[in-house]
Structures are given as structure tokens and as C-alpha cells.
Amino acid sequence: MKARQAALILLDAVLRERRMLAQVEVPAEGAEAARASRLATTVLRNIGAVDAILRPFSQRKPQIEVQNLLRLGAVELLVNGEDAHGVTNDIVGIAKSEPRSRKASGMVNAILRKVALEGPEKWAKAPPQRLPPWLDKALRKRIGAEGIRAIEVAQAKAPPIDLTLRDTDFTLADADLLPTGSLRLHNQPQVSALPGFTQGAFWVQDAAAALPARLLGDVKGKRVLDICAAPGGKTMQLAAAGADVTALDISGPRMARVAENLTRTGLKATLITEDAFQHTGTYDAVLLDAPCTATGTIRRHPDLPFVKSGEEVEPLTKLQMQLLDHALSLLNPGGMLVYCTCSLLAVEGEFQITAALKRHKNLQIVPIDPTTLGGDPDWASPEGGLRLLPSHWPDKGGMDGFYMAALRLS
Ligand SMILES: C[S@@+](CC[C@H](N)C(=O)[O-])C[C@H]1O[C@@H](n2cnc3c(N)ncnc32)[C@H](O)[C@@H]1O
Helix, strand or coil, X not given: CCHHHHHHHHHHHHHCCCCCHHHCCCCXXXXXHHHHHHHHHHHHHCHHHHHHHHHHHCCCCXXXXXXXXXXXXXXXXXXXXXXXXXXXXXXXXXXXXXCCCHHHHHHHHHHHHHHHHHHHHHHHHCCXXXXXXXXXXXXXXXXHHHHHHHHHHHHCCCCCCEEEECCCCCCCCCEEECXXXXXXXXXXXXXXXCCCCCCCCEEECCCCCCCHHHHHCCCCCCEEEECCCCCCHHHHHHHHCCCEEEEEECCHHHHHHHHHHHHHHCCCCEEEECCHHHCCCCEEEEEEECCCCCHHHCCCCCCHHHHCCCCCHHHHHHHHHHHHHHHHHCEEEEEEEEEEECCCCHHHCXXXXXXXXXXXXXXXXXXXXXXXXXXCHHHECCCCCEEECCCCCCCCCCCCCEEEEEEEEC
16 A cells, blocks of 8 residues: 555544554555655644644535545645645545545645645744643643643654664764764664664664663673563663663563564563563562653654543553552662653652652662763752653754653662
């Protein structure tokens, strides 16, 4: 299937069926599949502004299939700067070929022609995609309207690809070494075709996600449990740093990806597919990258606001608290635990740590100085953790939102 048709199927899955793109098989192959995913995510990243531009051009709200055709066409014209004639013809051709949009093909043609003429001026002034109301509400008190706006601006752009290096002396052309040690690619190449990929010289991992494993300090020779490990980015960091790593995850298919990643990079870890709550044993250090709302990764997953409703927050915070308590029970006295989530919400980050410190009198926070990791001083959070936002490093291309804290058991 061609990229545009496949992109429309992906959009339908997200916007009508409320499914995450990661759960949908792209109905195309090779370069067409990659282009379909790019088109669908670009539409989702810009849907608010595109809908505002399209709205005055039709008297009634078109049905969703027609709306998605118009959104795709408008995004290709306004964001990707594609040739108006070619895009309009192709989108009208798709409209004609589908029973549910056939009757509207004339209207699609007329509207896309108007978008090509009048859209660019409006697009230049369009505000970035808003955060979903439930997330806006949860963040507004802590970071204010300006902080929210900065996140929205950061999320409007397609994120760069970051690599974590197995060996620090590896480098690539068309990439920058970030102050925190990740390699940030200038373009969006096919990663598996890059020099060094087959030899396992690196793996894809956002610069923010590469920091929690480093908080454990020198792990050489230590028994370290990576308790929610898949697909294994942090497991590989710990193994590369010389730790005796046990990587555990509840998901069999996701653990298969950890195994694949370890094979490619030539790194070693003991793999266990198990519910963390069933696991017993004692370790010198534990890394808990807990399941969360993933609200820090919206720039990578712009489908998330259309699928999640905020109802997930409460059960997830309960699970995080229970996982944290269980993880602490696996730690030797004097051992260090790093807790992290790729969430923007304090209830999944800062508040989990302050509550854990109250529950466990034998637990202390080890305050993090972000500058020792190559970070900026304002990444430090008052309770001693690290609060990373997509709006950080705006001139370098941003980062995923993350929270992390290091705790020591006495
Ligand atoms: C944020 S992801 C981990 C990402 C991983 N640490 C990395 O860096 O690649 C959270 C993981 O927690 C796992 N998980 C959720 N509940 C779990 C449980 N009860 N026991 C073990 N793993 C669990 C999920 O399968 C998922 O892979």
C-alpha cells in the first residue's frame, strides 16, 4: 500500500479506534511504511492548528474519513511544503476510491485548493498543538502558563534521534556529542543502516532516558537489578559499565527485544520474564524505570493525547508505589535505588519520592547535581531529584520529559 493510504489507516486507528500507533501494524512496507508513520505523526502533532485552518472552509463538520483526508492534505501542503497540484490530485484520488468519502471528493478538491492558496499565511501564525486539558490542568499549578506553552512549542517539532554509545570513543558524521554524552543525529536516517549498528556500537535512547542508569555511579562488578527492563536501553548501559545485571520484565515479547538488543551489542545480562512482585533476592543496586503515563514522550508519540484520558494516572501511581516498595525489599543495606519515569506528572515522580521517604525511615535521598552529568543547574528538583522537561535545551532540539531520583537504604 502507498504511504498516504497507509497514513490514513493509522490516523483512523488513533482518532476513531483510540489505539496507540505502537499497537497498529503499518499496512505498507519499507520506505512507504516509514513515510506513512511520519505522515500520521505529523498530522497528530499539528492537528489543532490544521483543524482551525480547515474549519472555515466547510459549512458542516465532515465525517471523520473526509476530515482525515483533509488533515493529511493540509499537513502535506503547510508543514511539509509539498507541491499543491500533486498532493491535491492524489488525496482526491484516494477520496474517490473509498465508498465513505467518494461523494465528498469534489469538496476535498475545492478545500485543498483553498488551503494551498490561503493556508500558508494562517499557518505562519498558528499556535502549537495544545496539551490535552487533563494534562494541562495537572501541570499548570507547578509550571504555569509559560511552562506549558514552552512544552507545547517543544512538542510541535519532530524529535531528534539520540544514540547511547557502548564505547565512548565511537562517533558518527552528521551528529553532535551532547554535554550529557549522548550522540544526537542531525537528520532522521534509517538507524539500522548507520555505520556501527550491526557491530552494536550504539542503541537509540533519548538523552533524558540515558541519565537514570548513570545515577547509580560506578556499578562495575556490582549485582544490579533492572526491574522494569524492556526493551533494555538501561540494561545495556549498566552492562556496558561492567555491572552484573539481572534484567527483569513482565512482558515476554518485550523481553525478546532485550535479548535481541544484547545480542547485537555483544553485552551480557541475566534475563528473567516475571512479574516484579514475584521476584526475590538481594542486589547491590536496583533501577526501577516504572510503568507510567509516558506523558514526557508526547513529542515522540503524538498519538498519546488522543488515546489516554488521564484515567490511567491513579492506577499507575498505585502500581509505582507498590513497585518502589517491592524494589526496596530487594536491596542490600547501603545499596542504591534509582527510581525514574518518563512522565511529566509530579504524582508519578517527585511525590512518589517524598512519600517513599516518609514510609521508609531507613531511606535517604542522594541529591543530584545535574551539572556533574553535563546537565543544566535548573534541572534539579527541590527534593533532590532531577526534573527534565521537553522544553529543556530548546536550542539543541529538546529532550523527553523525565523524572529521576537516587535513594540510599541504610
Ligand atoms: C518504561 S518501560 C521500561 C523501559 C526500560 N527500562 C528501558 O530503558 O528500555 C516499563 C516496563 O515495565 C514493565 N512492567 C510493567 N509492570 C511490570 C511488573 N509488574 N513487573 C515487571 N515489569 C513490569 C513493562 O512491561 C515495561 O516494559
